[in-house]
Amino acid sequence: MIILLFSMVVLVVTYMVWAAFKYTRMIANIFVSLVYRPSMELPSVSRGEKVSILDSSDREIEALLVEAPGASRAVVFCHESGGLKESWEKYAYFLPDMGYHLLSIDFGNKREESVKNSLSQWPTQEDVKRLLTAVRWVKKVLGTEIPILLFGVSNGADIAFAASFEDASVKAVVADGLFSMKEIFRDYIRKWAPVLVKPNLFGEDYPGWVVNLFTSLGFWYSQRQSGRRFVDVESLMKKTHVPLLMIHGETDDYVPPAHQKFLARLRQSDDLKSVVVPGAGHNQSVLAGRKSYEKEIIDFLGRI
Numbered sequence: 001m002i003i004l005l006f007s008m009v010v011l012v013v014t015y016m017v018w019a020a021f022k023y024t025r026m027i028a029n030i031f032v033s034l035v036y037r038p039s040m041e042l043p044s045v046s047r048g049e050k051v052s053i054l055d056s057s058d059r060e061i062e063a064l065l066v067e068a069p070g071a072s073r074a075v076v077f078c079h080e081s082g083g084l085k086e087s088w089e090k091y092a093y094f095l096p097d098m099g100y101h102l103l104s105i106d107f108g109n110k111r112e113e114s115v116k117n118s119l120s121q122w123p124t125q126e127d128v129k130r131l132l133t134a135v136r137w138v139k140k141v142l143g144t145e146i147p148i149l150l151f152g153v154s155n156g157a158d159i160a161f162a163a164s165f166e167d168a169s170v171k172a173v174v175a176d177g178l179f180s181m182k183e184i185f186r187d188y189i190r191k192w193a194p195v196l197v198k199p200n201l202f203g204e205d206y207p208g209w210v211v212n213l214f215t216s217l218g219f220w221y222s223q224r225q226s227g228r229r230f231v232d233v234e235s236l237m238k239k240t241h242v243p244l245l246m247i248h249g250e251t252d253d254y255v256p257p258a259h260q261k262f263l264a265r266l267r268q269s270d271d272l273k274s275v276v277v278p279g280a281g282h283n284q285s286v287l288a289g290r291k292s293y294e295k296e297i298i299d300f301l302g303r304i
Contacts, residue, residue: 046085046086047064047066047089047096048065048066048088049064049065049067050062051063051064051103053133053134055133056129061105061106061134062085062105063085063104063106064085064086064088064103064104065101065102066096066102066103068097068100068101070099071096071100071101072099072147073099073101073146074102074103074142074146074148074149075092075100075101075102075103075148075149075151076103076104076131076135076138076150076151076160077092077103077104077151077152077156078105078107078131078153078156078159078160079106079107079153080156080283081121081154081155083153085104085106087104087153088102088151090286091153092104094294095151098298098301101138101146103137103138105131107127107155107156121155122181122228122230122231123155123159123181123230123231124228124229124230125162125228125229125230125231126228127159127231128162128166131160132163132166132167135163135169135170136167139169146169147169148167148169148170149172149173149301150163150170150174152173152174152176152178153176153283154177154178154254154282154283157177157179158175158178158181158233159231160173160174160175161178161231161244162231164241164242164244165241170242171242171243171304172242172243172244172300172301172304173243173244173245174245174300175245175246176285177247177248177249177254177282177285178233178248178255178263179254179255179259179263180233180234180237180259181230181231181233182215182232182233182234183234183259183262183263184259185215185218186211186212186215187259189206189211189218219232234266237263237266238266238267240271241271242271243273243300243303244271244272244273245275245296245297245300246260246263246273246274246275247275247285247293248274248275248276248280248285249276249281249282249284249288250276250278250279251279251280251281252281252282253282254282257276260274273300275296
């Protein structure tokens with residue numbers, strides 16, 4: 001009897017180890033090998049003086065600088081995956097008239113990767129360092145005491161939010177389309193586990209602890225496989241942070257309503273304001289409700 005029980009325990013443990021190894025690799029491979037081809041609607045004309053910023057590796061960061069006469073504050077804009085520094089005109093066009101100097105930086109490496117694989121849509125710590133270099137440049141050129149707003153869209157929203165923890169000059173963040181890479185993992189696991197896992201021990205509804213376990217393993221393995229450190233938005237949301245305005249589209253299929261509510265629940269505090277734009281998809285809030293989009297951002301900044 002004891003031998004039989006011991007054999008069953010060994011069998012279960014062996015299966016769990018095998019399953020953890022197999023499905024962790026499968027989850028990570030899905031995320032690292034997907035091809036991402038965003039559709040872009042760039043403005044035909046964009047304001048700004050072209051500038052080049054050197055980072056610590058002597059690589060150039062291309063940017064556009066729009067100086068507002070008499071302004072005593074600045075905004076650094078972070079475009080979405082596949083975007084360009086000129087993308088700021090689509091989202092932040094009204095900020096220079098509000099008295100903000102504006103610097104829009106180009107995450108050129110993201111655009112180059114976008115034709116190869118999905119790494120372009122995942123925010124990395126390398127991107128955060130790039131943004132922080134731009135923030136330091138703003139302080140050097142415009143004044144060390146100048147308060148700075150970070151404004152990011154989708155991938156850029158995650159990068160901006162992560163960077164806000166690293167420099168005290170950053171006073172607020174506007175995040176259009178902020179997402180959690182881990183929550184996207186969970187969505188994939190919930191959708192595909194009942195189909196791909198054999199034998200399927202849990203039917204159509206996998207327990208939360210199983211989903212969370214493989215999400216953590218997949219996130220870790222994706223970093224190991226790609227050699228990059230991704231931004232963990234969920235961990236950051238739980239920390240005390242500068243005022244954050246989250247803007248999402250009601251019909252966003254990339255960051256769906258359940259995902260949006262999940263992020264809002266992570267930190268229910270006065271330093272977080274969440275806005276959902278009716279009828280808007282991912283990165284389309286400014287097009288679906290331009291006036292309300294402007295008003296929400298202006299009101300948010302007015303309270304800081």
